[in-house]
Structure formats: structure tokens, C-alpha cells
Amino acid sequence: MITVTDNLAEIKQKIKNAANKFCRDPQAITLLAVSKTKPCTDIITAYQAGQRQFGENYVKEGVMKINELKSSCPEAIWHYIGPLQSNKTKDVAEHFDWMHTVDRLKVAKRLNEQRLQGAKPLQVCIQVNISGEESKSGINVAQLSELASEIAQLPNLTLRGIMAIPSQPDNQEKLKQEYIDIKQKFETLRKRHTGVDTLSIGMSQDLELAIESGSTMVRIGSAIFGARS
Numbered sequence: 394m395i396t397v398t399d400n401l402a403e404i405k406q407k408i409k410n411a412a413n414k415f416c417r418d419p420q421a422i423t424l425l426a427v428s429k430t431k432p433c434t435d436i437i438t439a440y441q442a443g444q445r446q447f448g449e450n451y452v453k454e455g456v457m458k459i460n461e462l463k464s465s466c467p468e469a470i471w472h473y474i475g476p477l478q479s480n481k482t483k484d485v486a487e488h489f490d491w492m493h494t495v496d497r498l499k500v501a502k503r504l505n506e507q508r509l510q511g512a513k514p515l516q517v518c519i520q521v522n523i524s525g526e527e528s529k530s531g532i533n534v535a536q537l538s539e540l541a542s543e544i545a546q547l548p549n550l551t552l553r554g555i556m557a558i559p560s561q562p563d564n565q566e567k568l569k570q571e572y573i574d575i576k577q578k579f580e581t582l583r584k585r586h587t588g589v590d591t592l593s594i595g596m597s598q599d600l601e602l603a604i605e606s607g608s609t610m611v612r613i614g615s616a617i618f619g620a621r622s
């Protein structure tokens with residue numbers, strides 16, 4: 394039987410191979426294990442295999458798991474990577490370490506106000522709509538630098554970089570172009586803001602291309618935990 398532990402080792406090897414192939418330092422690529430819809434027992438297995446960064450997509454489910462795993466996974470770092478309505482910001486601000494899908498100032502301000510006193514600032518990525526299609530979530534690239542400057546002034550948030558989801562993951566050529574564009578935006582942002590170090594791109598399907606394109610954090614779900622029903 395293939396286990397979470399085996400899958401994790403295989404993905405780490407894939408990251409290493411891709412990094413070597415494109416002359417990048419494998420240490421510069423963080424593996425985010427996306428555990429949405431999967432039970433806490435799977436997360437504990439991954440944790441015991443050394444995994445520390447976990448991504449969740451749904452507020453209620455994520456908060457429940459964070460609370461439940463406090464004692465068994467004390468060093469786990471929790472990333473919120475799903476869409477977020479502005480009336481749900483409080484749960485993210487109070488429970489998560491990272492938030493990848495900030496796409497408007499209203500959400501950023503609420504997260505900043507709702508972060509608990511004494512807590513480390515919430516680590517934030519701005520979600521960018523790389524294809525520019527209206528139906529996709531994320532901010533348009535034209536508004537990226539303005540939102541970044543505004544977030545940089547909020548004391549309880551730390552701006553870490555950019556996150557994107559491919560518009561058509563099966564179209565390799567299109568994806569390659571989108572990733573070239575986003576890498577450029579990331580480099581510009583990094584020059585303007587100290588502390589920006591994260592380009593959150595790459596999922597199970599496009600891991601290698603994302604690493605070629607400069608990803609510093611890949612978000613892998615099904616290739617670790619198995620297909621979601």
C-alpha cells in the first residue's frame with residue numbers, strides 16, 4: 394500500500410530533482426502539504442515524517458484541525474489558501490500563521506485588526522489573477538503594487554509575496570507564459586519591499602514547471618494525501 398509517508402518522500406525527491414535540473418537550491422523551495430478534506434490522522438502521519446507546513450482551504454475545517462492538532466503537531470505551521478469572504482477573516486486572523494489569498498484591501502485591513510495582540514504578524518501573500526480572466530479570483534496585476542504598498546503599512550501583517558493558481562493547468566504553453574509574467578512581478582515586488590521572499594506557485598500537476606519558473610513554495614495535495622473524493 395502506498396502511504397502518505399512514501400508519497401511525501403517521493404515529492405521531496407521530485408522537488409530536489411527539479412531544483413537540480415534548473416540550477417536552483419532545493420532548500421529554497423518549501424513544500425506546503427495541502428491537507429484539505431483529509432483527516433487529522435493523515436496530517437499526523439505527515440508530521441511524524443517531518444512535514445511542518447500545512448495548507449487548508451476551508452475556514453471551518455481548518456480551524457477545527459488546528460485546534461485538534463495543537464498537542465500532537467505543536468510545530469505545525471498553518472497556511473490558509475482558500476477563497477475568503479470578508480466576514481470570515483476573524484477565524485483566519487486568529488488561528489492561521491499564513492494567508493495566501495489576500496486580494497483586496499478590505500480583507501487585509503480586517504485581518505490586521507483581528508490579529509490577536511501579542512501574536513506574530515500574519516504572513517501574507519497577495520493572490521494574483523495571472524490570466525486576467527474576470528471569472529478567476531485574485532487581484533489584477535495592474536493593482537498589485539498599490540495593494541502591496543498598503544499591506545506593507547499594516548503592523549499585524551507581514552507581506553511575504555505572491556500566490557497564483559493556473560487558469561488552465563493543462564495548457565503548458567499558456568501556463569509557462571503566465572509563470573514568466575508572474576516571476577517578473579515577484580522580482581519587482583521583492584525589490585520594493587524587504588521581507589518579500591515567497592512565490593507560491595505549483596501544485597501536484599505543474600510542480601516541475603513551477604520550480605523552473607522560480608517557485609519558492611509549492612502547494613501539493615493529492616500527490617501526498619491521495620485523490621480527493
Ligand SMILES: *Cc1c(COP(=O)(O)O)cnc(C)c1O
Pocket residue numbers: 427429450474475558596597598612613614615616
Ligand atoms: C487544492 C489546492 C492545492 C493542491 O492541489 P493538488 O492538485 O491536490 O496538489 C493547491 N493550491 C490550492 C489553492 C488548492 O486549492
